[in-house]
Ligand SMILES: Nc1ncnc2c1ncn2[C@@H]1O[C@H](COP(=O)(O)OP(=O)(O)OP(=O)(O)O)[C@@H](O)[C@H]1O
């Protein structure tokens with residue numbers, strides 16, 4: 001990473017030292033349109049450091065749009081317009097002079113459908129590292145191994161790291177590979193957009209356990225359709241409906257004493 | 273129901289028959305080529321047969337020109353593949369085919385040197401950078417290049433490119449007919465083959481993969497170079513091989529602009545003759561069936577066929593080794 005950019009983006013505070021629970025991302029009055037159609041109609045919420053925040057809501061309510069707006073992936077879609085602010089450690093990610101490439105480097109993302117590159121397992125994980133730094137063979141090996149261990153995939157792939165294509169793994173392994181790939185560049189925030197929706201219960205359980213462990217070092221945002229999953233893994237929950245934030249709070253409160261009637265209807269399954 | 277079944281069975285037979293027909297035609301062509309090629313290498317034997325020689329003037333000429341070959345077909349085979357003088361149409365007959373091979377390799381290499389880099393750049397631009405409106409116009413415009421009759425390219429090379437290069441770059445070092453102009457213009461002709469096919473395969477690379485790379489902080493260029501091109505590599509290689517086959521088989525441009533004198537050289541400024549140009553040269557003259565000249569046609573034709581065939585097979589192998597499969 002370019003030193004000047006690094007200095008601009010990394011604040012004095014070393015993030016690992018900030019107390020968990022303090023907001024790291026502040027979404028302020030975020031509005032997004034696809035063409036003329038609004039998808040987010042003014043969303044404001046704060047995402048706490050080293051906690052898991054779940055985003056729930058019916059299909060089409062704007063969950064994916066919200067997470068993609070946080071790491072500026074939305075603008076890759078033609079015809080998207082964004083207004084409002086996303087503050088990351090106090091800096092507006094949509095401000096002038098902010099490079100979306102740097103944003104995505106610090107705020108990683110895992111997609112609904114596993115999308116490993118058609119390269120070896122090793123090259124998948126090394127991909128981001130090779131883009132941004134010149135690392136020696138040894139260090140690259142170490143970082144790849146560390147990321148694969150973090151993603152609980154190491155033991156399953158260590159014997160043919162170079163021989164096996166990412167596409168030759170099972171769906172659950174592919175998704176963990178995508179998580180490893182994202183972790184390898186050491187982002188501060190990891191966005192997961194329905195990471196388990198294509199997976200069986202065992203793979204899902206593995207990924208949930210994995211997220212629990214990642215919480216010590218990373219801020220996680222997970223979009224999910226699965227209420228049990230949101231309740232099981234998350235510390236905070238945001239409920240979106242039709243592009244608006246209906247409720248946001250500690251998961252336990254949202255699930256046991258929702259303040260809004262619509263939240264209650266949704267989590268109890270009385271909602272369309 | 274019975275009628276439907278029967279109609280289906282007939283249809284199936286018709287389909288099988290047409291598939292069979294194309295196989296039969298291919299086999300027939302190869303067989304004819306092989307047969308006539310054998311006739312070429314049998315020349316020394318025919319020239320040793322007094323009954324044949326007495327009635328065939330061309331065999332007599334062959335005997336007179338090359339007494340050393342009479343009765344020694346293996347010697348002809350050796351000469352064909354290893355010697356560097358090709359003059360079957362002259363009284364001093366030499367049958368070393370390497371000058372024609374050199375001419376073909378030289379012009380095709382120049383053509384690929386133009387078409388592959390430019391075509392790939394165009395494909396990357398069109399697939400990854402150009403707005404839809406630009407792509408919608410540029411792509412058909414590029415494809416028009418492939419539709420221009422090759423005779424027009426040939427004259428363009430001969431009457432425009434060569435004089436231009438003589439006046440501004442090489443001076444009199446550049447022959448009036450030369451490998452360079454022919455190769456350059458042929459490169460422009462096959463450029464759309466490379467760009468259009470490569471662009472198609474690059475656009476077929478799933479968007480998911482691109483998003484995956486963007487999410488890791490890749491720039492547009494990095495996505496293009498490190499994800500899209502590698503994932504599309506097999507298609508790109510196929511496009512290049514196709515372009516190479518077109519260049520090797522191209523006739524009009526090289527016949528007009530590269531020349532008709534076999535030349536064992538690697539210098540692109542000189543006049544050369546390609547295998548195809550030689551075939552045109554002989555076919556244009558009146559060549560009696562079965563004559564020495566006639567037989568050389570098939571020998572070099574077979575060489576051309578075998579060369580492109582081996583190239584295609586090899587490229588398939590190479591591509592299978594290096595390609596990234598994403599489906
Ligand atoms: N690429 C796009 N182009 C146009 N409209 C889009 C696009 N992506 C999303 N939308 C629209 O924006 C709205 C929000 O979509 P989004 O994908 O954010 O919903 P979601 O909550 O993630 O839904 P799901 O649970 O089905 O994934 C929807 O009405 C959708 O139709």
Ligand SMILES: [Mg+2]
Nearest residue numbers: 063064065193
């Ligand atoms: Mg979604």
